[in-house]
Amino acid sequence: MPCKFCSEKPVIQLPNSERKLCKSCFIKYFERKAIRTINKYKLIEENDHVVIAVSGGKDSLSLLHLLKKYCQKRNNKIKLSVLQIDEGIKDYRDISIEDTKKFCKSFGIKLHIASYEKETGKTLDKIKKQHKKTIACSMCGVLRRYLLNKYSRKLKATKLATGHNLDDEAQSIIMNQFRHNIALSARLGPITGVKKDPRFIPRIKPFYFLTEKEVATYAYLHNLISKFNECPYCEESNRFFIRDMLNDVEAKYPGTKHSIVASFIEVLPLLKKKYKNQEINSCRLCKEPTSSEICSACKVKEKIKS
Ligand code: SF4
Ligand SMILES: [Zn+2]
Numbered sequence: 001m002p003c004k005f006c007s008e009k010p011v012i013q014l015p016n017s018e019r020k021l022c023k024s025c026f027i028k029y030f031e032r033k034a035i036r037t038i039n040k041y042k043l044i045e046e047n048d049h050v051v052i053a054v055s056g057g058k059d060s061l062s063l064l065h066l067l068k069k070y071c072q073k074r075n076n077k078i079k080l081s082v083l084q085i086d087e088g089i090k091d092y093r094d095i096s097i098e099d100t101k102k103f104c105k106s107f108g109i110k111l112h113i114a115s116y117e118k119e120t121g122k123t124l125d126k127i128k129k130q131h132k133k134t135i136a137c138s139m140c141g142v143l144r145r146y147l148l149n150k151y152s153r154k155l156k157a158t159k160l161a162t163g164h165n166l167d168d169e170a171q172s173i174i175m176n177q178f179r180h181n182i183a184l185s186a187r188l189g190p191i192t193g194v195k196k197d198p199r200f201i202p203r204i205k206p207f208y209f210l211t212e213k214e215v216a217t218y219a220y221l222h223n224l225i226s227k228f229n230e231c232p233y234c235e236e237s238n239r240f241f242i243r244d245m246l247n248d249v250e251a252k253y254p255g256t257k258h259s260i261v262a263s264f265i266e267v268l269p270l271l272k273k274k275y276k277n278q279e280i281n282s283c284r285l286c287k288e289p290t291s292s293e294i295c296s297a298c299k300v301k302e303k304i305k306s
C-alpha cells in the first residue's frame with residue numbers, strides 16, 4: 001500500500017493507525033505534531049533561551065535537529081545552547097560526547113558539559129564499583145536532574161528542553177503509580193513544574209505526544225545516529241522493567257501507551273492544583289531548591305563519600 005498522502009513508498013506505519021507514510025510526508029507529520037505541542041502548551045516563546053539537554057542518543061539529537069530548524073524559521077529570535085551531562089561511563093558516554101561535539105559544531109551551537117566527576121569527585125563507574133548493591137540509575141537520575149537544573153540556571157536559560165517522548169512519559173506515570181508517588185507525577189506533563197520559582201528552570205518536552213518509534217524513525221531518516229548504544233547499567237533499572245512490561249501490553253492492546261498519557265493529561269491540572277502550595281526550601285548544604293531540608297543530590301553525595 002503506498003503513502004496515505006502521495007504515491008511514494010512508505011517508510012513507517014503510524015502507531016494505532018492503518019496510515020502508512022513516505023519519508024517526506026512522515027517528516028512533515030512529525031514536525032507538525034511537535035510544533036503543535038510547542039504552540040498548544042506555550043513551550044517556547046520569543047526571546048526564550050532554550051538549553052537543550054543532549055545525551056547523544058536518538059531522542060535528544062532529533063530534538064536538537066528539530067529545534068534548530070524551528071528557530072531558523074523564526075529568524076533566530078530564540079537562543080539555543082546545548083548541555084550534556086558526563087556521568088563518566090566508559091565506552092558509552094565518552095562515545096556519545098564525541099558525537100554531540102561533532103553535531104554541535106556542524107549546527108553552530110555552543111556545547112556545555114557538566115560532569116559527575118567534577119561535582120562529586122567520582123565518575124559513575126567508580127561510584128558503582130564502590131556501591132555494587134545500589135542501582136546505578138537511582139543515584140545517576142538524581143545527579144542528572146540536579147546538574148541539568150543547576151547548569152541551565154547558570155547559563156541563564158529560560159527553558160530546559162528534553163527529548164522525552166510518549167513512551168518515556170507513560171513509563172514515568174506508571175512508575176509513580178506503582179510507588180504511590182503522585183506528588184512526583186504532578187511535576188510531569190509537556191512543561192514541568194507545579195509553581196513558578198526562579199530557582200527551577202521549566203523543562204519542556206516537544207516530543208510529548210510522539211512515540212519512541214516515531215522519534216527513532218525521524219532520527220534514522222536524518223542520519224542522526226550511526227549506531228545504537230545503550231548504557232551498560234540500564235538493565236538494573238526499574239524503568240527498564242516497566243518499559244518491557246508496557247511494550248508487552250502495547251503489543252497485545254495497541255493504544256495503551258496513548259491512553260495512559262491521554263488520561264494523565266486530563267487529571268494533570270487537578271494534580272498541579274493539589275500540590276501547588278507545597279513549600280520549596282533551599283537545601284541546607286548546597287542551597288539548591290528542594291522540598292526537604294537536604295536535597296536528594298546532597299544525600300547521594302553523602303552516600304558516595306562514605
Ligand atoms: S541508564 Fe541509568 S545509569 Fe545509565 S545513564 Fe541512564 S540513569 Fe544513568
Ligand atoms: Zn507521501
Ligand SMILES: [Zn+2]
Nearest residue numbers: 283286295298
Ligand atoms: Zn543540596
